[in-house]
Amino acid sequence: MEGPWLRFALRVWAVGILLFLFIPIGLVIVYAFNISTIQSWPIPGVTLKWFGQTWQDPEVRRALLLSVEAGLLATAVALVLGSMAAFAIHRFQFFGREVISFALVLPLALPGIITGMSLNSFFAFNQITFSLWTIVVGHATFCIVIVYNNVLARLRRTSSSLMEAAMDLGASGWRSFVDVTFPLISTALVAGALLAFALSFDEVIVTTFTAGAQNTLPLWIFGAIRLGQRLPEVNVVVFFVILITIVPVVIASRLTGGGAAGRVEAVAAAEEV
Amino acid sequence: MTVGALARERPAGRVTRVQALLWRRPWMRAALLLGPGLTWFVVIYLASLVLLLITAFWQINPFTTAIERVWNIDNFRTLVTDGTYRLIILRTIGLAAAVTITDAVLAFPFAYYMARVASRRVQTALFAAVLLPLWASYLARVYAWILILNHDGVLNWSLLLLHLPPASLGYTNWAMWIVFSYIWLPFMIIPTYAALERIPPSYLEAAADLGARQGRVTWDVILPLALPGIVAGSIFTFSLTLGDYVTPLLVGGAGSSFIGNVVYGNVGIAHNIPFAAALAVVPVAVMALYLVGARRLGAFEAM
Numbered sequence A: 001m002e003g004p005w006l007r008f009a010l011r012v013w014a015v016g017i018l019l020f021l022f023i024p025i026g027l028v029i030v031y032a033f034n035i036s037t038i039q040s041w042p043i044p045g046v047t048l049k050w051f052g053q054t055w056q057d058p059e060v061r062r063a064l065l066l067s068v069e070a071g072l073l074a075t076a077v078a079l080v081l082g083s084m085a086a087f088a089i090h091r092f093q094f095f096g097r098e099v100i101s102f103a104l105v106l107p108l109a110l111p112g113i114i115t116g117m118s119l120n121s122f123f124a125f126n127q128i129t130f131s132l133w134t135i136v137v138g139h140a141t142f143c144i145v146i147v148y149n150n151v152l153a154r155l156r157r158t159s160s161s162l163m164e165a166a167m168d169l170g171a172s173g174w175r176s177f178v179d180v181t182f183p184l185i186s187t188a189l190v191a192g193a194l195l196a197f198a199l200s201f202d203e204v205i206v207t208t209f210t211a212g213a214q215n216t217l218p219l220w221i222f223g224a225i226r227l228g229q230r231l232p233e234v235n236v237v238v239f240f241v242i243l244i245t246i247v248p249v250v251i252a253s254r255l256t257g258g259g260a261a262g263r264v265e266a267v268a269a270a271e272e273v
Numbered sequence B: 001m002t003v004g005a006l007a008r009e010r011p012a013g014r015v016t017r018v019q020a021l022l023w024r025r026p027w028m029r030a031a032l033l034l035g036p037g038l039t040w041f042v043v044i045y046l047a048s049l050v051l052l053l054i055t056a057f058w059q060i061n062p063f064t065t066a067i068e069r070v071w072n073i074d075n076f077r078t079l080v081t082d083g084t085y086r087l088i089i090l091r092t093i094g095l096a097a098a099v100t101i102t103d104a105v106l107a108f109p110f111a112y113y114m115a116r117v118a119s120r121r122v123q124t125a126l127f128a129a130v131l132l133p134l135w136a137s138y139l140a141r142v143y144a145w146i147l148i149l150n151h152d153g154v155l156n157w158s159l160l161l162l163h164l165p166p167a168s169l170g171y172t173n174w175a176m177w178i179v180f181s182y183i184w185l186p187f188m189i190i191p192t193y194a195a196l197e198r199i200p201p202s203y204l205e206a207a208a209d210l211g212a213r214q215g216r217v218t219w220d221v222i223l224p225l226a227l228p229g230i231v232a233g234s235i236f237t238f239s240l241t242l243g244d245y246v247t248p249l250l251v252g253g254a255g256s257s258f259i260g261n262v263v264y265g266n267v268g269i270a271h272n273i274p275f276a277a278a279l280a281v282v283p284v285a286v287m288a289l290y291l292v293g294a295r296r297l298g299a300f301e302a303m
Helices: A004-031 A049-056 A058-093 A095-103 A112-125 A132-157 A160-168 A173-202 A205-210 A217-227 A230-253 A263-272 B001-022 B026-055 B074-081 B083-117 B120-135 B136-148 B155-163 B174-195 B201-209 B216-244 B246-250 B257-269 B273-296
Strands: none
Touching: A004 A230, A004 B083, A004 B120, A004 B136, A004 B174, A049 A058, A049 A132, A049 A230, A058 A095, A058 A132, A058 A173, A058 A217, A058 B026, A095 B026, A112 A132, A112 A205, A112 B026, A112 B257, A112 B273, A132 A173, A132 A205, A160 A173, A173 A217, A173 A230, A173 B273, A205 A217, A205 B257, A217 A230, A217 B136, A217 B246, A230 B120, A230 B136, B026 B273, B074 B083, B074 B273, B083 B120, B083 B174, B083 B216, B083 B257, B083 B273, B120 B174, B136 B155, B136 B174, B136 B246, B155 B246, B174 B246, B201 B216, B216 B273, B246 B257, B257 B273
């Protein structure tokens, strides 16, 4: 019913928004190849030399290692706790179920500074010194939600009759879980893990409050941009971080048929329970 | 049966017995599954939130910067009476509102195109295209805008091509407005699209049959039905802007401090954790009010 002019105008608008969304990302990727140490446009020439130099930088390496360690540990914690919670919420009706499912998304719905500041006072109060583990605790708190939602969404879509059939055929609860339920939810687990890792790998705000003097990769980027130092290396790291955060998400959405649940869906799902 | 055989059977028997017990008492299984996650959540996260609230009513010793557990409301009094903090709070809330409105205006026609004009295939592709930037590193996207708004950046280069005078947007509140609007835009598009997609076409046909023109249909039928979606998106754009301090630090200027910056400064530099906690309560309170209002507008059903 929209007239041809309106359709045309809407199409132009849509193209405009897409350009607005993607030009900055494309641009920052181009800068990674900038031959000059001055970040101006257009870049005077193209080089790969910064890639080697960045890779050799011990500070970048340490930050990368810490980010990977924190991401893997937070993802592992999230996988175990998040999927267990999803099973419980899916299988059982109990008092306070809605409250729990709502409370679980708070770390994603509340501003990051609240989570960060809260955990910071928690660690200060208990006189816990900052370490890899305080970062892991901070990240796992919101990663749990991502895994929880992906597993819960998958459980809702799988029929419980398969599990019941396995048990009617004499499989124990554990056996039917291993042979029936687990294969059905395994891709949701992988997708949840990838998204959780991507989220952890990119986190800045909660990390600044839980890392103390340590640098994760985003904290290193943050510091370097603030001081305006080593920008050619920042360009390369940023290029690399874009890849690291986008690739898992693309794989995750393939695994879940386009329905991988990120932040928006996570909060939405909590309202539906 | 020999004693040996019995002994060999016992472990299996025990497992079966535990399984049987769990089967007979479903609440035990629920508790076992939910227990660890919930404990983590209550002991670490919720306890931290409560502690934050409590700390806000404490103070520090000005000489040793040690926390003194003396109950008082001085921190909150400072927030209300000190003009600097009032300005910072108002700036944060004002910019969060401006970003929310900008994103709503940018997102609505796009979501409308996705939901009502684009073919099914284009719809799916656009959905993925909107989600992708959301996952591309937050810092990378802020940094991209630093490069763009730079004096020698893409923006001034384009203006030069168009024979326009150069702009100096870098390190101003305008820069923050642009960057925030850019970063949170996908959060607005998706719920708005979801709300628009759910409007039955028959409603619009009915309106047209009754003689309403396109503009009237959009204003009287589509917009009210899309409003819960827009409000749902605004929860994200508003809350995320409210709690940010990285963007103000990186693209804002001297007079661009946000609530988050003062919180950060009080934790890292001044070591005044009680005051930082009091300030951090402000966004929570604002968000709580906002969520109550959003619930009234039906935003939760729209998500």
